[in-house]
Amino acid sequence: MEESDNVAVLDVAREGEERDRARRLLAAPHRLRSFFAPRSVALVGASDGSGWARFIMESLATSGFDGPLRLVHPTRPEAFGRATVPSLRALDEPVDLAFVLAPTHAVEAVLTDAAAAGIHNVVVLASGYGDGGGEQGRELERRLVDRAVELDITLLGPNCLGFVNAQAGVAPFGLHITPPLRRGPVGIVLQSGALTSNVLAFARAHGIGIRLLTSMGNEAVITAADVIEHLVEDADTRVIGLFLESVRDPQRFAALAQRAREVGKPIVALKVGRSPAGQAAALAHTGAVAGDDAVVAAAFRQFGVIRVSSLEELLITAGLFGSGQAPTGRRMGVVTASGGACDIIADRSADEGIEIVEFAEATTARLREVLPPFASARNPLDVTGVILADRTTAEANLGDAALNAVAADPGVDFVFNMLALPAAQPPDPSVPERRIADVAAAMGRSPVPVVNFSATCSDVSEYGGSLLDRHDLHLVAGIEFGMTAIGHAIRWHESRRVLGGRAAPPPPARGALLDGQAVDGPLPDGPWSEARARDLAAANGVPVVPAELVTDADAAVAAAERFGGPVALKVCSADIAHKSDIGGVALDVSGPEAVRAAFARVLDAGRDATPDVEGVLVSPMRTGGTELFVGVTVDPSFGPVLAVGLGGVFIEVLHDVSLRVLPVDAPIHPAEVVAMLGELRGAAVLAGARGTRPVDVDAVAEAIVRLAECARSLGPALRTVEINPLWVDGAQVAALDVLVVTGGRE
Template identity: 75%
Template sequence: MTRSGTLDAAEPADLDTARRRLATPERLREFFRPRSVALVGASDSSGWGRFIVDSLRTAGFTGALRMVHPSRPTAFDLPTVPNLRALDEPVDLAYVLAPTRAVEGVLEDAAAAGIRNAIVLASGYGDGGGEAGRALERRLVERAVELDITLLGPNCLGFVNAAGSVAPFGLGIVPPLRRGPVGIVLQSGALTSNVLAFARAHQVGISLLTSMGNEAVITTADVVEHLVADDDCRVIGLFLESVRDAPRFTALAAAALEAGKPIVALKVGRTEAGQRTALAHTGAVAGDDAVVDAAFRQYGVIRVGSLEELLVTAGLLGSGQVPRGRRMGVVTASGGACDIIADRSTDEGVAIPGFAEATTERLRAVLPPFAAAQNPLDVTGVILADRGSAQAGLGDVALDAVVDDPGIDFVFNMVALPAVEPPDPSLIERRVAAIAASRDRSPVPVVNFTATCTDLSPYAQSLLDRHGLHALGGIEFGLKAVGHALRWQETRREPPAVRAAGPAPTPPGLPAGSWSEARGRDLLAGSGVPLVPAELVGDADAAVAAAERFGGAVALKICSAAITHKSDIGGVALGVSGADDVRAAFARVLAAGRAATADVDGVLVSPMRPPATELFVGVTVDPSFGPVLAVGLGGVFIEVLHDVALRLLPVDAAQVHRMLGELRGAAVLGGARGTRPADLDRVAEVVTRVAGAAAGLGTALQTLEINPLRVDGSCVEALDVLVVTS
């Protein structure tokens, strides 16, 4: 089951407002904790019904389970009633197994019986992609609003509330159901079983897991808002096919960040850039998926590339042993593992510093002569010896030494766990108990991991659970999880600027379409953005006079709102000096402009600048997320490299600083090929002012672009400006 077609932004605002009242955190708290459930359309021949009954039992549901069928006397060994109106008292939740044509009548029965919550399994609504299905789904929303029924679906399998011991869920759940701090929301149906299976096999406890179906009434954002407020949930995991309401999503992400609840998201559906335009580069480099990626990073949403990565990361974040700094101590029993960890830690920005001398001395006293007392530490395979070996406790002593090292922020500790309970479990029991004791006395978090991402056996899970330990699934996913956790904490320490509820009011009198460069320069100057000096002239004599005032060589550019790519038509002359050459260049540039359009304001004359670092700064409007700032290397490099960092507006100087550091070519800003190192504080200040100028255009903004922004030490100037409004 997928949610390939849902109601879109064309949904009337008043209907959406009414829908939201059915899906508040208060309503969802009631929805996800029913004390009694009715299966409408239940019969022994229904595979869906059998799954739901079995899932409720697996979850430990002890409430009333009522069967509803219009003609069969019993279902699943329980008596039936013909309809919901015939119940002797209302249930908290109706799971509707009826066909699409009968759903509306079932909802009417539910409302008449005093039932406020329903799950609808039937498909054939917006999921079909046709207009008739969308109209049917809109009708479903209208009826839910009229009847005051909170509805999950349609085209939905239901949910698993492990914390509340209730699982009205239309697929089988393999016991036991592991309870824990991770709430998971999936815009998918069938994947829920895979998620539950992996979570169970890797010690990831679930508080709530729900499939969303078509999100007709309850949406993903609604459930995220519920989980942010839910005390049973400490980490939120998402499988997303789309971000339906981007402004609300970013607001919820900011709320989760403030509440200290990480959001880990697998967003699928990477697409080509959705905002290509012949007028500007910004739309081409700020494609749909790049904007999603930037928005997630900006608001602390951890984006992952697989379900395994999602669940291992969520498991770490919910374990209580989350790294707080980037200096990692490593303890393994494998030199090969040390090599892999050393390589991958660099990718994640995690440092492996040398141990303090006191730590090294403690390790040398216990390590075998052939082992090196260094970080990452290989205590060697002798720890696998039997309990009679003199080295049997080596791993415990080594871990104790490393956790005490003053230069370490956390320890990455490898554990070897048996697939089955050994004939004599005393050795492994003692080792795991020793790891727990080291964890308990450690001044820093101890992150345990297994060498590969294999399922933990029931015995291994029981062993870890008895000692309150969690082990990440493999080196690769384990270090990715560590990197994600560190970046999330850094974002939380420097939260993003608060977004306004809506765009700024549009100033009156703005032109529609592209602006002349002279008008664009006025806009930037009004926002305090420094620009290379320029004079707009209308004849050759004025051009010569302007050139003489500037002194030295000058640039001449045609100025017309109708001409956005000046060099393409011969409308630019560079490095011009001397009165005669200025006159000739003016004539060429003006003639080129007039050959292209009658709408010519004149010619801009500017002083030439010596070579320096060039940046690109642009703001465009993403159809979902709104204004997006792009910063990258400028000039021709923006077309060739597309090396840009993106942020949603608003931004502050600290955000821009981080953007500059994200560029692959960030080293250029430190001074390259004779250029002076950039004053990053000054650059960040100027870029922030550019973003403010763009935001000030309100809903009229389409594109504002500077290419290049010249940076020479602390001298920062815009050389070329493009503004497009709509």
């Protein structure tokens, strides 16, 4: 690349950074507070023939919006039986928000009119920008951002259907909303417009109240991260739900997740778009085991973000957190009217790691006083169908007496309580109404959270919903989703305690690299020779097995004699990443003649593959112990990712690996590495399986932290740094094979 090309690339980068800084100012939390709560709205491009305009007007009415609604059309004097004005400039006073339905070619002119009219908040429906996939569309979107910055306009979209702010009673939204719109503490950000109405319908059917729901469109000015930041700071939001097609700014996303965790707001995310990227033509194992989706899962877990696999799971989990009844402990008491439900709950609790505890003697005694003689006073508790079928028993509040007893048990952290709602108002509503009132009273007295659930994920009837609303109760939809949501809640609280208690360690001393440049010269573009890779690792404090680089058989014999035992010989060349594949490795070699023969064999194998051979590495054999795999590769979204696993079949076939995104400004914490080792399916091997000594996990963690810092020291040149295997015998740790790849990325 010529120097002039470098300058041009730098200029483009600076221009992009300046554009992003200006964009961020337009989408700051104080700007979004007013953006998402407009008291007056203008609809630009409103006409009787526009389905979008009709939907937006209907949605505003459904939300209860009663502020001024002005219709704008350049040629039609009337729309929907109301007078229009030809442009935003013709308004007698500015509105808080303009929803622009104009075609793509006219959008910039509408923005100019908006600024002239004193309007600084705009939603743009038009597509054909970056969503088109071509350079022309991307350039059009860059111009749109520049124009918004120039005019001081906060813009949602383009290619956006708008938003619903149930709390503020305003919904400039381009799809149908089934009334009534439920208000509540759940904020939802969707990188999909068409799903928005489905999300609203499901939330309504299951009593999940929405604070703010927004589609994002192309995120030209307002991004998903901006809305997350707004919701983190919003006092009326308890939980944040996300539907993500991509994570555009992983570093900011991680910082926002940490902030949300600190203030006690869970983030529940459905991330779609799985791919096997990184598995093809990998120079190392790391790229194959750290595929895109695996990295996303690891990153979310690391950031304390709850990852779910469906919209239903997203909404039900968010609804549980929003109810204020999310459990924090694992000991569960169960109250049902079904033995079958008890069996399902017992199985699902095992899946989620939830303990169904034995009731205390006092609890059992209280239950025996109220239960039918044929019922068993044990956990999970089946108060039997008599509570539903027998009016006398129902009026005696058997279920509520049982709930009171279980909630008071000293060994219970929360109660999972089955609540049956009528599909329609019965002729005598006194029994179900008193039943719901008594459950609410029991929850008010309970020292632990009570999670009410239905047996299946069926819609709550209008009458059933009115009973819940009257007493401010929440019903989790079904045993399956309910247990999943509870598991998410418990793990989130546990991770919050763990992640919040880790202080960053001091950074290890840097070794062979400084500011991304090797001390002894420029970094190679491609794989390093193993000799140089070993030097890099050792200089950064990674324990490496001793080795000598030799160029003739006599030197190989002398090196073997100095090591005093069986040795390994490996051809050394930057052109040969997988030495064993070409016969360039000889193991467990003893005696001068055997060393000479092995030297000649591996050297010839290397020279048959490439003329660029540095020589042969001779190192002592390490036997017994346990072999680990450690590698750092670069994910296109999240940056450097650390992969840790057991060697051999565990990594080759089972892909038993744990991943972490490396911190940007501090070393990974050794405790995090210890946790990674504990996550492996084969973790029991580290405890000393099959006659091996138990692994000193602290010593291993220290070596892995050093390797991670070694990789980070390569800066933007990093592609892969890998040890395979990392040999461990008790407290002895040594890298037996080191691979380093640097340079440009495709």
